[in-house]
Amino acid sequence: MHDPMHDPMALDDDELPPAFRKRRGGVGGGRVWLWVTAAAALFGAILAGVSTADFISHLDRQVHSIHCSFIPGAGAQLGDSGCRTVMMSPYSSLFRDSMWGGLPISVLALAVFAYLVYRAVDLALAEDVDKRHTVFLLAATALPVLMSVIYGYISMSVIGTVCKVCAGIYVCSGVLLVGAFLSHRNAGQPTQWAHGGMGGTYARWFGEGVAYVGLLTVLYIGLAPVSEKSLEGCGTLVTTEDKSNVMIEMGTRGGDKAIAVLDPLCPACKGFDNRMEASGLMKKLDLDVVLFPLDSKCNWMVKESLHPGACLVSQAMLCDKDAAPKILAWAFEHQQELLEAAKKDENNVKRRLREEFPSVASCVGTAKAKNKVNKSLRWAVKNALPVLTPQLFVNGKRVCDEDTDLGLEFTVTKMLEGGRR
Amino acid sequence: MNPAMRTLGLAVLGIVVPAVCVVVWMGRAEKEMLAANDATADVALASASEDDYCSPRLKKVLRRVAGACGLIDGAGRGCKPGDAKNVAALSGTDFNTLFVPLSHRASIVQFDAEQVELDERAKSLVESAWSEQRGASFFFVVARASPDGNASYNQQLSQQRAEAVLNHLDQRFQDPDLRGSVGLLWLGEEYAQLDKEFCDWRRSREGDCTTKDINRSAFVAWIDCQI
Numbered sequence: 001m002h003d004p005m006h007d008p009m010a011l012d013d014d015e016l017p018p019a020f021r022k023r024r025g026g027v028g029g030g031r032v033w034l035w036v037t038a039a040a041a042l043f044g045a046i047l048a049g050v051s052t053a054d055f056i057s058h059l060d061r062q063v064h065s066i067h068c069s070f071i072p073g074a075g076a077q078l079g080d081s082g083c084r085t086v087m088m089s090p091y092s093s094l095f096r097d098s099m100w101g102g103l104p105i106s107v108l109a110l111a112v113f114a115y116l117v118y119r120a121v122d123l124a125l126a127e128d129v130d131k132r133h134t135v136f137l138l139a140a141t142a143l144p145v146l147m148s149v150i151y152g153y154i155s156m157s158v159i160g161t162v163c164k165v166c167a168g169i170y171v172c173s174g175v176l177l178v179g180a181f182l183s184h185r186n187a188g189q190p191t192q193w194a195h196g197g198m199g200g201t202y203a204r205w206f207g208e209g210v211a212y213v214g215l216l217t218v219l220y221i222g223l224a225p226v227s228e229k230s231l232e233g234c235g236t237l238v239t240t241e242d243k244s245n246v247m248i249e250m251g252t253r254g255g256d257k258a259i260a261v262l263d264p265l266c267p268a269c270k271g272f273d274n275r276m277e278a279s280g281l282m283k284k285l286d287l288d289v290v291l292f293p294l295d296s297k298c299n300w301m302v303k304e305s306l307h308p309g310a311c312l313v314s315q316a317m318l319c320d321k322d323a324a325p326k327i328l329a330w331a332f333e334h335q336q337e338l339l340e341a342a343k344k345d346e347n348n349v350k351r352r353l354r355e356e357f358p359s360v361a362s363c364v365g366t367a368k369a370k371n372k373v374n375k376s377l378r379w380a381v382k383n384a385l386p387v388l389t390p391q392l393f394v395n396g397k398r399v400c401d402e403d404t405d406l407g408l409e410f411t412v413t414k415m416l417e418g419g420r421r
Numbered sequence: 422m423n424p425a426m427r428t429l430g431l432a433v434l435g436i437v438v439p440a441v442c443v444v445v446w447m448g449r450a451e452k453e454m455l456a457a458n459d460a461t462a463d464v465a466l467a468s469a470s471e472d473d474y475c476s477p478r479l480k481k482v483l484r485r486v487a488g489a490c491g492l493i494d495g496a497g498r499g500c501k502p503g504d505a506k507n508v509a510a511l512s513g514t515d516f517n518t519l520f521v522p523l524s525h526r527a528s529i530v531q532f533d534a535e536q537v538e539l540d541e542r543a544k545s546l547v548e549s550a551w552s553e554q555r556g557a558s559f560f561f562v563v564a565r566a567s568p569d570g571n572a573s574y575n576q577q578l579s580q581q582r583a584e585a586v587l588n589h590l591d592q593r594f595q596d597p598d599l600r601g602s603v604g605l606l607w608l609g610e611e612y613a614q615l616d617k618e619f620c621d622w623r624r625s626r627e628g629d630c631t632t633k634d635i636n637r638s639a640f641v642a643w644i645d646c647q648i
Contacts, residue, residue: 049442056446060454110439118435122428212436219443225451243597292467300470300556300645367552371594374554378598380467381556387465 030134030186031124037137037179038120044144044172045113051106051165055087059101059225061402068164083163088271088405090278091154096409099224105151107220108213109169112144115212116176119205123183132198134184136205141180144173158278230411231418233397238383240396244375247288248317248324256416258285261292261380261391264314264331265307265339272390272404273332279409284416285394289328291317291376292389297346298373301387309342309349311373312364316353318372319363327357468647470556474522475646482509482519484648487559487604513613520642526553527642529615529624530586534569534637537581539589543625550641551590557643560603562586565640567633568610576609583607586639610636 050067057064068083086092093102119137123129148170155162240259247259260276262269276282293310296302313331317324331338334352341348354361363369385391392399394415403411486509509516520527528550530543539547551560564583566575583605591599608614615638620630624638 045439049439052443053446056443056450059447059450060452060457062453062457107443110443111436114435114439118431122431125427125431126424208432215436216439216443219440220447223444223447223451225447225454227454298555301465301467367548368594370552371554371596374552375596375598377467377556381469384466384468387467 030129030183033179033183033186034120034124034129034134034137037141037176037183038117038124040172040175040179041113041116041120044169044176045110045117047165047168047172048106048109048113051083051087051169052104052110054083055092055101055104055106055406058087058406061227061230061400061407081163082161083165085161085271086155086159086163086166088275089159090275090409091151091159093406096279097413098410099221100226100230100403100410101224101406102409103217103220105147107216109144109147111213111216112209113172114216115209116140116144118212119209120179129187130190131184131187132190134180134187136198136202138177138180138184140205140209141173141176144169145177148173229400230403230407231414233394233415234400235398237393237396237398242379244372244379246318246372246376246379247290248321250282250287250289250325252282252285252287256285256395258287258395259290259393260287261290261385261389261393262328263293263295263307263310263389264291264317264328265310265335265342266294266389267335269390270332270335272392272408273328275405275408281409281412284412289324290379291373292380292385292391293373293377294387294389298370299377301377307339309338309346311370312342312346312349312353313338314373314376315364315369316357316360318376319360319369320357323357323359327353327360330356468556469558470645471647472645479519479522480646480648482511482516483559483644483646485509486606487648516613517615517619520640523642523644524622526550526557526645527622527640529619529622529635530639530641531624531626531634532582532637532639534567534633535578536637537578537585539585540625544589544593546623546625547586547589547641548593550643551594554643555645557645558602558647559644561606561640561642561644562603563606563608563613563640565608565614565636565638566610567636568614569633572609572611576607576611579607579609580605582639586641615640 054064054066066081066083066087068081090096092106093104096102116137119140123133123137126133151166152162152170155166237259240257250260260272262273291314293299293314294302294306295308295310296305297308298311298314313327317327320327338349338352341352350364353364386401388401390404391401392404392412394412397415399408399411399415511519528546530539530546532538532543554560562583564579564586566578566582568575570578587599587603587605590596590603596602615632615635617630617632617635619635619640624630624635626634
């Protein structure tokens, strides 16, 4: 049942009382802006869809290319990109401790944009639209704008990179707001008969929006694939014994013992470290690091140096274990330039280390330092670890490689819960 | 069209399209997750090295020598010439030939006549050789003496030379694995004397090198064989 006094759009002209027919308000020049709003919402929905599809594709725990372009569906990349960094950051989804990968923000964005498409098209097709209707649309478009501002800020100031798909969504949100504003400005005033309150209509429209978000959320959570393997882990350590004193304490004070196997010049380790830091997991773990440089200069298990210079940085960390967390942070920060410098001449890295950390100057390059790194590699041999980095062990149980990115928080949280049972 | 129907149609269409997409994407992800192999299955596991020169014959000799000389059980007691000759079951020349492929890994630490102390260059060479362990499992120290003097004295001399190398490594590196990794053989003058060709190998002294000089030595090398 529709009440024309409250919602005249719900009725055809011939259904209205004759006295109302020729006095209905109109959107006038605002209609074109409603279509602009609808188009912006549609474009935003497509971009949010692309982002959601990329996120969901990773729920199979494998590595996939990620679309990173302003053009929806274009620019799929397998390697590092701003979009990958953003997606792997803890800000890309909610409730990461409770479900593998969490609930992606892009799903919520998809629902909101889909709703705005529906609402804008419905208004654009309606014969009578006045400011009472367009004001709702204007208010609704404030949500994606607000989220864009928040996420744009996080992206720039916390994550330090911008994802092109996200930037596209921010632009769409801006256009949405402008379109909704101009629609509202050009909309007619309510007609004489339409003086009734819009509270019920607003509540219904708001409810529809909530239903859109709720439905997609429930669908996502209900269908997200679950892997028992993530909880069981991928193997256990043969020994956590450290006779050769190669483990480096990272200064974390959490209760549960964890060991990270890292290469200081491995980009994946840098990303892993960032994720660990941002996720707050560091506070829950008593973390030690074992160095496993993938550099053939010291590591006989790799045929060529994947990360030249990593042996030297590892030597420096083992030379002064108190300074090791600082050396690691420095190596991660200057990773690319150190790799480039080592490709030209390893002595460049040695020089940089000596300049930055005078406490290791007389130690790096000595037989004793080389021996220490060798002992670290031998710890990996004793445990028959896979020749890859990073690796994380929680209470002796190895976190599967596929769980060290999107599923990190969920997997580690569940492992910690399991360990306490 | 009835506006209410239009609104309803749009509302349904608006949610069904993304919902169908989510269902399809999720289905695909689950299918691929189930089909995916263990991601680490194809990744090599960390292990000690096994170089190309590790022929079955070399490994057999190494295993017998290492076992008989207490290396495999970690006792590190060492082998005297008679033991080495018996367990190797090879002529001295054949024994030395087995080590030829190790030329890039071996160093020869030289001593003065009748001396057992390591000079600075000898110490440096031993440290350098030890620090180049890489994936090797065993470090052999094969000490000898030149044929001057009597055999019993030379046997004792070569034993002290081998132990001088071990003691220096122990002092310098304080490595808990050292005793279980180092195999000592002292051959005196009786077995497997080095010929002059070994003067071309990496050694602690430069300049002239006679057969006597090269046998007043300890041959040190990491063996990249899993025995």
